[in-house]
Amino acid sequence: MPRKGDVKNIRPAPPRPDGEAVSLKQLAHHLGLSTTTLSLVLNDAPAAVSIPQDTKDRIFKAAKELKYRPNYLARSLRVQRTHTFGVIVPELSDGYSAMVLNGVESELSKEGYFYLTASHLHRDDLLEENPRMLIERRVEGIIAVDTPIRFEPVLPIVNVSGHDEIDGVTNVVLNHRHAAELGIGHLYNLGHRRIAVIKGQQFSSDTEERWVTINDAARRRGIAIDSRLTVQLTGDSPSPEVGYEATRTLLARGERFTAVFAFNDISAIGAIRALEEMGLRVPHDVSVLGFDDIYAAAFHNPALTTIKQPLFEMGRLAARTLLDRLKADNESEITATLSVEPTLIVRQSTARVSSPTS
Amino acid sequence: MPRKGDVKNIRPAPPRPDGEAVSLKQLAHHLGLSTTTLSLVLNDAPAAVSIPQDTKDRIFKAAKELKYRPNYLARSLRVQRTHTFGVIVPELSDGYSAMVLNGVESELSKEGYFYLTASHLHRDDLLEENPRMLIERRVEGIIAVDTPIRFEPVLPIVNVSGHDEIDGVTNVVLNHRHAAELGIGHLYNLGHRRIAVIKGQQFSSDTEERWVTINDAARRRGIAIDSRLTVQLTGDSPSPEVGYEATRTLLARGERFTAVFAFNDISAIGAIRALEEMGLRVPHDVSVLGFDDIYAAAFHNPALTTIKQPLFEMGRLAARTLLDRLKADNESEITATLSVEPTLIVRQSTARVSSPTS
DNA sequence: TCGTTTTACTAAATCGTTTTAGTAACTTTT
DNA sequence: AAAAGTTACTAAAACGATTTAGTAAAACGA
Numbered sequence: 001m002p003r004k005g006d007v008k009n010i011r012p013a014p015p016r017p018d019g020e021a022v023s024l025k026q027l028a029h030h031l032g033l034s035t036t037t038l039s040l041v042l043n044d045a046p047a048a049v050s051i052p053q054d055t056k057d058r059i060f061k062a063a064k065e066l067k068y069r070p071n072y073l074a075r076s077l078r079v080q081r082t083h084t085f086g087v088i089v090p091e092l093s094d095g096y097s098a099m100v101l102n103g104v105e106s107e108l109s110k111e112g113y114f115y116l117t118a119s120h121l122h123r124d125d126l127l128e129e130n131p132r133m134l135i136e137r138r139v140e141g142i143i144a145v146d147t148p149i150r151f152e153p154v155l156p157i158v159n160v161s162g163h164d165e166i167d168g169v170t171n172v173v174l175n176h177r178h179a180a181e182l183g184i185g186h187l188y189n190l191g192h193r194r195i196a197v198i199k200g201q202q203f204s205s206d207t208e209e210r211w212v213t214i215n216d217a218a219r220r221r222g223i224a225i226d227s228r229l230t231v232q233l234t235g236d237s238p239s240p241e242v243g244y245e246a247t248r249t250l251l252a253r254g255e256r257f258t259a260v261f262a263f264n265d266i267s268a269i270g271a272i273r274a275l276e277e278m279g280l281r282v283p284h285d286v287s288v289l290g291f292d293d294i295y296a297a298a299f300h301n302p303a304l305t306t307i308k309q310p311l312f313e314m315g316r317l318a319a320r321t322l323l324d325r326l327k328a329d330n331e332s333e334i335t336a337t338l339s340v341e342p343t344l345i346v347r348q349s350t351a352r353v354s355s356p357t358s
Numbered sequence: 359m360p361r362k363g364d365v366k367n368i369r370p371a372p373p374r375p376d377g378e379a380v381s382l383k384q385l386a387h388h389l390g391l392s393t394t395t396l397s398l399v400l401n402d403a404p405a406a407v408s409i410p411q412d413t414k415d416r417i418f419k420a421a422k423e424l425k426y427r428p429n430y431l432a433r434s435l436r437v438q439r440t441h442t443f444g445v446i447v448p449e450l451s452d453g454y455s456a457m458v459l460n461g462v463e464s465e466l467s468k469e470g471y472f473y474l475t476a477s478h479l480h481r482d483d484l485l486e487e488n489p490r491m492l493i494e495r496r497v498e499g500i501i502a503v504d505t506p507i508r509f510e511p512v513l514p515i516v517n518v519s520g521h522d523e524i525d526g527v528t529n530v531v532l533n534h535r536h537a538a539e540l541g542i543g544h545l546y547n548l549g550h551r552r553i554a555v556i557k558g559q560q561f562s563s564d565t566e567e568r569w570v571t572i573n574d575a576a577r578r579r580g581i582a583i584d585s586r587l588t589v590q591l592t593g594d595s596p597s598p599e600v601g602y603e604a605t606r607t608l609l610a611r612g613e614r615f616t617a618v619f620a621f622n623d624i625s626a627i628g629a630i631r632a633l634e635e636m637g638l639r640v641p642h643d644v645s646v647l648g649f650d651d652i653y654a655a656a657f658h659n660p661a662l663t664t665i666k667q668p669l670f671e672m673g674r675l676a677a678r679t680l681l682d683r684l685k686a687d688n689e690s691e692i693t694a695t696l697s698v699e700p701t702l703i704v705r706q707s708t709a710r711v712s713s714p715t716s
Numbered sequence: 717t718c719g720t721t722t723t724a725c726t727a728a729a730t731c732g733t734t735t736t737a738g739t740a741a742c743t744t745t746t
Numbered sequence: 747a748a749a750a751g752t753t754a755c756t757a758a759a760a761c762g763a764t765t766t767a768g769t770a771a772a773a774c775g776a
Contacts, residue, residue: 023762024762024763024764033725033726034726034727035762036728036764037724040725043764050722050723051725070494071761072495073431073440073761073762075762075763076431076731077431077435077730077732078731078763078764079765092456093460095456102449102477105476114474114476114491114495115475116473117459118463118472119460119463133470134472239653239656240653266653269657273657273659295451295596295598296598296658299597300627301659301660381732381733383732391755391756392755393732394755394757394758395755397733397734401734403735405735408752408753408755409755410754413755428733432731433734434733435731435733436760437735
């Protein structure tokens with residue numbers, strides 16, 4: 001419960017240091033020049049060549065002294081550019097989105113861009129409303145993270161982990177085929193044949209592709225995934241709880257398996273909990289393979305073997321691509337898909353199968 | 359390495375559905391009315407009472423049909439309100455900030471506010487530049503998370519986990535005294551007398567207060583914290599690595615202790631890793647107490663006993679406070695500090711001391 | 717010396733709203 | 747029937763920049 005602490009009723013904010021906001025007009029008046037001249041000089045416009053250096057110096061000096069800061073709104077209105085992107089994520093606190101956002105920000109800040117964030121919480125209404133509000137605020141482009149595009153792409157869009165091919169939308173995706181090969185290959189090489197798979201939630205855009213490629217990779221090795229060894233995550237909590245529940249469901253079926261390929265690290269952590277509660281040791285009795293390589297993965301107990309997605313890089317790439325698309329004078333050749341490579345990170349949660357199943 | 363995937367060069371974005379952006383002027387012309395009338399009606403201004411209902415209906419109908427969307431920049435410029443806040447965090451991907459941001463967003467979205475995020479990465483230059491850029495973009499207020507205020511508070515500011523008392527800045531803080539009591543009390547009651555403490559990084563605003571209150575709580579029970587049992591986190595990585603390193607330093611000193619009070623859950627996780635590597639079992643040989651209660655805490659192995667900070671609530675409270683401060687017609691009575699209460703969450707990483715030390 | 721170019725600026729339009737200050741045409745009151 | 751409201755609107759001035767289309771004076775060229 002929030003409660004008022006030692007309420008001291010401090011003094012009001014100090015009065016704005018005099019002349020807090022000087023407008024260009026005021027500055028111009030102060031110098032006895034027109035706003036045109038000032039604008040030309042301050043923006044180093046081509047037309048400013050004819051202005052003598054000492055006039056320029058006077059202007060710069062006065063601007064600094066009076067702390068002139070152009071009004072961003074006025075400028076944006078006039079030049080029709082806001083230097084702002086919109087970012088739509090399912091939810092901020094799941095680690096995944098945060099890593100991508102980190103990458104986005106690192107790239108945007110280089111060019112003086114900022115971004116507005118909106119979470120849709122997997123709610124249909126927000127999936128439609130958020131983009132609308134962002135567009136209304138004149139963002140120049142939208143980066144969607146693991147989010148279905150439910151709106152007209154009236155401006156440049158990059159979707160991270162999006163799989164729908166939509167005109168005007170660039171998808172930044174992981175090479176899922178490769179990821180599945182790495183994962184299944186790793187487990188196979190350790191001798192695992194009966195592999196359980198925890199599929200992602202229905203709403204996650206990676207779920208389908210991940211499932212298909214894992215299946216293919218398994219079949220290619222002659223160990224098709226038994227449908228009785230697959231469970232699906234349900235519920236949209238970003239906690240390991242959902243993986244825990246799914247794994248209990250799996251265990252309740254009584255089928256034998258020696259490895260679990262989890263949809264992500266979060267659910268892998270939940271799976272480990274469920275397995276150990278049943279007296280199964282990881283990795284001794286069951287190997288668990290995660291996905292993503294979030295910070296927690298390396299320090300979990302046992303440390304998670306996982307398929308790393310370069311999330312930070314994906315964020316960076318998304319931002320870079322969007323910036324480039326804006327700079328390109330023609331949008332006639334939009335790259336549909338950019339793919340990045342996964343890496344297998346072997347740690348302690350997987351091991352050679354101890355008593356191979358038939 | 360990002361590489362181009364199946365580059366299909368899809369068709370360009372579809373031509374903007376005709377009349378994509380109707381301006382108020384166009385709409386007015388279309389209806390044979392003035393922009394004044396439309397503005398009055400569409401904003402339901404008091405002066406609109408004299409406009410007959412069927413004119414209003416015509417306006418609404420046309421606005422809908424032509425998909426009129428007011429230009430946010432123009433409006434903001436005129437009314438001098440952007441409905442946007444700036445949020446400054448150390449780094450997005452540490453779980454802590456993300457949880458707070460989640461709370462911030464949930465409160466802001468109720469009122470149609472958005473926020474721009476900026477990370478300072480503990481860099482001095484960014485600590486000064488980020489606020490400047492945000493202010494330049496006309497945010498109406500700033501929420502700082504675990505961030506020192508290094509700029510003139512020319513607009514309303516709420517600092518989450520800030521401890522400096524600055525005019526015009528409201529601090530949202532945890533009741534640290536209570537938190538320390540809960541933590542030390544818990545360990546004490548389990549029989550622990552030699553308690554190691556992992557202090558936070560120098561740059562974290564909670565570090566000092568946390569340390570002082572833990573010391574007090576310990577002293578009050580006659581078990582002053584031995585300086586040879588304290589270590590400080592160094593480095594600004596948001597991974598458990600730093601806690602791991604700190605704990606190894608601690609262990610290297612060869613001092614005996616039965617419990618570790620970590621600065622946060624992340625470092626607690628690193629500490630557990632370090633302890634187990636040395637052959638010490640948690641909680642059998644050493645109890646480890648975390649702080650924050652991030653998602654991973656409950657599912658770590660062993661599950662972390664921790665002092666929960668209501669981070670989501672703190673974000674909400676910060677946003678609510680800022681909104682209220684903006685609505686208040688006078689800023690003469692600014693609450694200096696709002697405090698929220700911690701909770702002790704007992705799980706598996708702490709236990710009764712097995713062989714009590716002298 | 718006259719015409720052209722260059723130099724050093726500026727007035728006014730523009731971006732798309734909101735808001736102030738009206739104004740005609742009715743309607744009601746006295 | 748004149749005065750006082752009301753009703754149903756509008757013209758024009760903001761908001762604070764950028765940009766187009768100038769202009770007057772000085773310098774240059776023939």
